[in-house]
Amino acid sequence: MATPTPVTLHGSCHCGRVVFTVDTFTPYPYMVCHCNTDTKTAGLGTANIMGEAKTLAVGGRDPSALKVYRASKASRDRAPPATLPLHPSADAVAGLAAEESPEHLSTHQRHFCGHCGTALWAFDERWPDWVYPFAIAIDAPLLPAVPPADQVHICLDFRRAYGPHIPDGVPESQRFAHYPVESIEGWHKKRGLYGTWKPEAQ
Numbered sequence: 001m002a003t004p005t006p007v008t009l010h011g012s013c014h015c016g017r018v019v020f021t022v023d024t025f026t027p028y029p030y031m032v033c034h035c036n037t038d039t040k041t042a043g044l045g046t047a048n049i050m051g052e053a054k055t056l057a058v059g060g061r062d063p064s065a066l067k068v069y070r071a072s073k074a075s076r077d078r079a080p081p082a083t084l085p086l087h088p089s090a091d092a093v094a095g096l097a098a099e100e101s102p103e104h105l106s107t108h109q110r111h112f113c114g115h116c117g118t119a120l121w122a123f124d125e126r127w128p129d130w131v132y133p134f135a136i137a138i139d140a141p142l143l144p145a146v147p148p149a150d151q152v153h154i155c156l157d158f159r160r161a162y163g164p165h166i167p168d169g170v171p172e173s174q175r176f177a178h179y180p181v182e183s184i185e186g187w188h189k190k191r192g193l194y195g196t197w198k199p200e201a202q
């Protein structure tokens with residue numbers, strides 16, 4: 001078997017203030033997340049790929065625009081049809097600080113551009129060897145398409161009726177109420193796609 005070879009991905013936000021590069025052995029955006037936090041903050045059809053954290057380089061015209069969002073448990077649990085008051089009580093306003101105190105925040109750090117709002121990548125201190133770029137943030141090379149038969153759709157317990165779209169042909173065994181057991185690396189290795197992608201050959 002050939003030695004796995006990484007591909008360097010080039011990503012950016014929409015306004016171009018934040019640009020990044022990261023190497024990946026696992027470039028296939030096969031796993032579509034339907035969770036409330038991802039669909040609310042990053043849009044429908046969010047898929048993460050996985051990059052090698054030690055290779056992440058950040059630059060651009062104004063990298064200080066890079067911001068990090070850590071969801072609070074209260075905000076993650078607030079799935080539709082829950083609504084929030086347009087004019088909250090003073091107690092509710094004052095409660096925000098406690099709700100967002102560090103011990104109540106997710107370890108999942110969503111990096112985004114504070115100017116244009118583009119979701120860029122996630123980092124989780126529980127898995128420090130990797131970063132998880134949002135597929136939509138990658139400009140080049142264009143990521144490979146994944147046919148429905150190989151797609152995995154996760155967090156379907158949180159799915160809104162209108163999407164993300166689940167195409168015909170996604171097997172029932174690849175639809176998960178929460179998370180699958182198989183890792184991103186495992187999915188790629190099982191299909192002979194770990195470190196084998198040659199974008200120039202497309």
Ligand SMILES: [Zn+2]
Binds near residue numbers: 013018
């Ligand atoms: Zn931007």
